[in-house]
Amino acid sequence: MPELPEVETTVRALRQPLVGRTFTEVRCYWPRQIVKPSLAELQQRLHGQRVEAISRRAKYLLFHLSSGDYLIIHLKMTGHLSVVGANMPADKHVHTIFSLANGQELRFRDMRKFGRVYLVAHPDEVLAGLGPEPLEPAFTVAELQKRLNGRSRALKPLLLDQSFVAGIGNIYADEALFAARLHPERKADSLTSQEITALHNAIQQVLQLGIQREGASIQNYVKPDGQRGDMQNAVAVFRRTGYPCSVCEAPIERIVLGGRSTHFCPSCQS
DNA sequence: ACCGGAGCCTGTTAGC
DNA sequence: TGCTAACAGGCTCCGG
Numbered sequence: 001m002p003e004l005p006e007v008e009t010t011v012r013a014l015r016q017p018l019v020g021r022t023f024t025e026v027r028c029y030w031p032r033q034i035v036k037p038s039l040a041e042l043q044q045r046l047h048g049q050r051v052e053a054i055s056r057r058a059k060y061l062l063f064h065l066s067s068g069d070y071l072i073i074h075l076k077m078t079g080h081l082s083v084v085g086a087n088m089p090a091d092k093h094v095h096t097i098f099s100l101a102n103g104q105e106l107r108f109r110d111m112r113k114f115g116r117v118y119l120v121a122h123p124d125e126v127l128a129g130l131g132p133e134p135l136e137p138a139f140t141v142a143e144l145q146k147r148l149n150g151r152s153r154a155l156k157p158l159l160l161d162q163s164f165v166a167g168i169g170n171i172y173a174d175e176a177l178f179a180a181r182l183h184p185e186r187k188a189d190s191l192t193s194q195e196i197t198a199l200h201n202a203i204q205q206v207l208q209l210g211i212q213r214e215g216a217s218i219q220n221y222v223k224p225d226g227q228r229g230d231m232q233n234a235v236a237v238f239r240r241t242g243y244p245c246s247v248c249e250a251p252i253e254r255i256v257l258g259g260r261s262t263h264f265c266p267s268c269q270s
Numbered sequence: 271a272c273c274g275g276a277g278c279c280t281g282t283t284a285g286c
Numbered sequence: 287t288g289c290t291a292a293c294a295g296g297c298t299c300c301g302g
Contacts, residue, residue: 076296
């Protein structure tokens with residue numbers, strides 16, 4: 001389940017093999033993976049375009065093209081991007097293959113088929129409505145406070161809301177709330193200013209740790225080269241139901257909140 | 271504003 | 287042992 005750190009790790013790994021390369025053909029075996037434009041138009045517009053840069057916004061990858069267009073990809077649950085020689089065999093979960101002029105291919109593999117591809121002239125066509133980037137300077141304590149103010153929702157579903165803050169998924173939401181010592185069911189507008197500062201710090205801290213450790217390989221995620229990340233060895237609560245809390249040794253609990261499994265320490269978090 | 275549920279998917283796991 | 291059912295969670299959409 002790639003979240004911000006996993007997508008950031010993917011972006012960083014793809015720059016070396018892709019920036020400066022030129023797309024040629026596109027083959028797609030699961031056309032619903034392409035949201036817009038049509039597959040035929042995407043093939044035509046992408047052909048001959050050089051990758052000028054690769055960046056990330058929330059959980060989206062943005063390939064900046066020489067035409068000014070953007071190829072945008074969301075990995076959703078099980079999406080995986082790799083760059084390999086065209087002669088390497090591809091398994092049945094590789095749904096879209098972007099050929100490069102140097103004989104290599106960018107391959108989009110996605111077991112669950114939730115991942116999506118866009119080719120647009122303006123990123124806002126896809127990214128409008130996203131909340132702030134949690135690691136950007138604009139995401140200050142004051143900004144978080146402003147966004148929490150007047151919200152009656154529980155913290156956990158709010159952190160997963162991409163319009164509230166962008167890039168956090170189930171793993172880092174649970175980890176951030178543990179690091180901030182806040183119960184996932186706490187109402188957003190009930191936080192003291194100290195708790196807001198703690199939450200702000202915790203969000204940045206767990207995301208930065210996730211990036212440092214190159215993502216959490218808990219279910220399906222691996223880096224573009226197939227290697228596992230290391231964040232799964234640093235999680236405090238996620239999928240650790242019943243294990244002792246690293247701080248107080250109380251067993252970690254699991255509840256369902258907003259339809260999502262939620263892990264927390266009943267003793268440390270309030 | 272907020273919540274719950276359905277839907278999109280398929281490999282893995284739990285349970286009979 | 288072998289089958290079925292539930293589960294996993296990225297997101298969107300719909301109804302209440």
